[in-house]
Amino acid sequence: MKDWPETFDIAVVGGGNAALCAAITAAEAGASVLILEGAPKSYRGGNSRHTRNFRCMHKGPMFPLTDAYEEEEYLHDLMLVTKGKTDEGLARLAIRSSEECLPWMQAHGVRFQPSLSGTLSLSRTNAFFLGGGKALVNAYYNTAEDLGVKVAYEALVSHVHREGDCITHLEVEIAGRPVTVKARAFVLASGGFQADIDWLARAWGPSARNFLIRGTPYNRGVVLRDMIDQGAEQVGDPTQCHAVAIDGRAPKYDGGIVTRLDCVPFSIVLNTKGERFYNEGEDVWPKRYAIWGRLVAAQPDQVGFALIDAKSIDLFMPSVFPPVKADTIEELAEKMGLDPQTVRQTVDGFNAACRPGKFHPTELDGLATEGLDVPKTNWARPLDTPPFYGYQLRPGVTFTYLGLKVDAQAQVHGAEGPIRNLWAAGEIMAGSILGQGYLAGFGMTIGTVFGRIAGKEAAAHVA
Template structure:
């Protein structure tokens, strides 16, 4: 495809935030060009791997049941971030999420009722029929029907910033270098997690053992280019959405299926067969995102999950089958951890379990006594053969170091707002996610700020 040189707006990135921006800007009459760094088969960034969208609503709406008001949503966010959030931007994302859901449906996204079990989120999260890939494909169809042009494998290398304005966008495409001079630019090109050297700069050498759950194309090139030119940054480079995933997952792009949901019903140990955290602290949707950092802090950045036969069917099946053994000692040998020590750890845990009623889908208070660390819910002795195990590694979804924006999604430079530059999605999510993660909230941020950025950029370009 020839490079069109007359686009009003250039959008860098091809995921959810970029597409929401493109559709909104095109509907407002702007001529839009998307530069997607990935090949067409991998288009969509991390949005390909998503499943749901966290949505405020005052009453049942679409597939969402009951109500989930703005105050409860904000409280949930404060719990996972420890208060590290920009209240104005956070509340903007939360309040706008209600109107986004019907907008998504109007633009081709289909929803389905949520799954039951440990990830039951029917009240808070709207699940995509066909997952994130279907959402991405729907948005591309809508965007292209509106006349949005898309170039794949178009890698942006530099934005020229002069006197608080972007004057040029440089990129490579089909073996050649190109320069465009659009009226407005929207950066929606994600975090830097796929650049493992940059991760190691932030975290230290341990980061080389991390797996990257998301796209291998989010390398932070545009983010670094803008930060190097004095654009204001937000967020901590060591903070990210990181979960504990199956240690057998690929280095990149394993996606959501590599996550393990068995932790609440297990004992988790490190390579020395020692427990290191309360596996039953809270329901899994509120705690799965802390386990990536917990595992990252362990020797060799690895953990091991141990369950028994009575817990095998309580969680979403894993994409790789668990390691299976008839005894704890045999399981330890198969997993390469000290057998005697694991037997001792499991025996100590079993002795600390108390009698009570077990309720797998809610906090049941079935706790250990006299054990450090404790297990505060779902603590049942691990005694029923066969025994099963998984290895756990830190799986990074996206990083939180990003571009500082205001409530209009406008990027903030050394002299205040950059006149014709907006940002949406993971590249600015660190404004709202200072630490921790809330299931489905990345899609909320991308959708809300993508739409805002598209509207604002189109308004600027049209006038």
């Protein structure tokens, strides 16, 4: 802190993808920039550390993307998963801007690779990072530091001081020491509130205490709550979030993407009563994986069980933990704490409802059950080939959708109008676009697009 100016041009709260995109853009415009990252250096990057890809519009092939993925199809996919709960203007802005983001990312040190094979089926829509999210985060920090951006780690912002339509300073604890940070403009990119289990429980009820937090433990919503308490316009439902089904053996916090289970389309999924409760083959996995966290959260004890057989064990990305394995359905049920006879009855009923057809693991194949109250409309094959495998599923929350409402310039507003020197980007404002549901890679799109906009607008303000 010895070489800090008394007042920075821009202070960026947060240290993940959106914060870094804002800081780099502002620094390239000539602004002096400070990043306040709440985590220690070894955990820097927020949820961006756990990402793998970026959903990108493109009019033709551009490495590493194949074919084309144009605006209307992208928007259709978003509308499908959000059920129309989105600000279409901001959604189109994110979609259109994503095309120019990919070369910008490459120019700032991010490297890409061909998409992963298997059930994700994203080679046309999503650009995968070489080395994953941690490599992206490291590349951006290297770029930011080359541009003269200052970075403070273990920097916990407790208060954003607002006076009328202006932010004057931040109250921060840096490595345990209270510090006042002054700047001419501010960008908030500090994520949602999902790591505050008490807040989750207030929104969801006591069941939320059984949720696992697959992302960073540092996103506790302190800055979000502070701004809401000071009259900043908010958006989104506190019970809506990016929540996926993850391995029940994952840690409480920070298990990351490796704990996600991609076996559901080739499974039958049971609750603790040994009953199926939802169509496992409703759509291709990138458009449906993010609904399964909420589905499991609604089941008794917030737990589910995915059962598959030997025909399907190699069709999906493996989890970090090996599945439970057994020679019979009854043995598998017993190992998983389920009633063997009930599970046997459920499996027999499912097997009898399966109909002949051609199985295509990477596309909708119409291979459906017939006569079940809970159908399976694609990839429905009998579980009849031992050995049998099982995974326990629990809800894994990535980030929450309650956030700050922003406009097309990423500016935060109060009841009387815009707060003149305050912008927001990333998960803290993602609820402006994601009312519910999720598309694979779209969180990175929102963070990159609005991070760059926030950085540009904040730099213009101080210029």
